[in-house]
């Protein structure tokens with residue numbers, strides 16, 4: 351059972367020496383209770399305290415780092431079964447799989463795609479994470495060449511997939527200190543595999559059917575000094591994967607079976623419904639997902655789903671308040687006010703850019719609440735708008751005194767006019783209509799697109 355901060359504090363040395371990086375033992379205890387610190391940071395713990403605290407304060411699922419350099423990422427270190435309880439912290443890595451029987455051109459094309467393809471959603475760059483190279487040929491040379499092709503093409507996190515230790519050993523020569531994930535140690539080859547992982551300092555996937563075998567193999571490898579372990583439950587079907595990965599998560603986060611406290615692996619290519627398998631993996635606790643290269647549409651869908659699932663449900667994604675420019679707005683450009691909820695910002699920004707009408711976006715701080723919610727909660731009000739206009743010196747940027755507010759903020763229009771002295775124009779409720787709204791006004795008054803629309 352997890353210890354509370356005060357229980358942990360009682361076990362600490364109480365020197366308040368700051369060597370752990372925290373100002374006091376109590377703040378360190380609070381971090382430990384939240385799973386945000388490691389007991390090894392305190393050099394003064396005795397063995398008994400270490401064993402008690404180690405079992406209860408380490409994250410129930412180990413953090414495992416994949417790759418090195420810019421595109422490296424971490425998986426694991428999750429604390430809850432349902433994201434509404436807290437949040438999920440580390441999104442799964444998605445790897446496109448290539449086979450060593452493919453030509454070098456084909457392998458390089460997939461690698462280039464993973465390296466270069468990305469799209470921006472809600473202010474974040476979304477990308478597939480890396481390449482999984484499967485050994486089908488069973489030839490050392492062929493496999494080593496395939497891995498070398500990926501390595502030469504891009505610095506991406508790698509998964510080396512194969513059963514033959516000799517073949518994997520030959521490929522690891524090309525990886526240097528890159529620490530690819532090795533897939534997989536099984537009951538048949540685990541001794542050779544953990545020796546290989548240990549020699550090259552690589553994370554290791556353990557593959558076994560059934561929770562007992564999985565936990566047993568993980569314990570054996572951990573006892574041999576392999577810390578970075580990922581579990582492949584070798585599912586027979588998607589249903590089997592959901593059942594097993596859910597059980598792994600439950601048993602890990604309740605610390606019922608600490609040997610299952612590792613991230614989970616899913617090879618989605620084993621399913622005839624690969625797109626569905628990727629989606630299920632994202633929502634049902636997979637931390638590493640290998641898939642044959644998805645179509646651009648399916649890639650976007652998977653990355654969007656991943657972003658949604660791994661966004662903190664209790665913390666709206668916020669933009670920094672400020673005055674943002676769309677294009678190169680002049681003194682007579684429209685000024686549109688809205689809230690700092692990221693989805694509102696990026697949606698409106700996209701529609702405004704599509705209009706090609708240069709304008710200003712005044713973003714006010716509603717702590718990430720949407721327009722409708724912030725009006726209802728009283729967070730969006732005339733004082734906030736007035737103060738934001740002053741703070742960001744909006745009047746210095748334009749020569750007119752017209753402010754467009756969102757349709758859902760229409761109840762505030764009179765009060766905003768009184769507080770600011772600006773004429774308030776109520777825009778549409780739906781950002782998709784902002785183009786028509788501005789265009790109508792523009793067409794009515796000025797073909798140069800530089801004047802404000804009048805209310806219908």
Ligand code: SF4
Nearest residue numbers: 366367368370375392
């Ligand atoms: S290093 Fe240990 S003794 Fe020093 S402040 Fe941190 S917890 Fe307390």
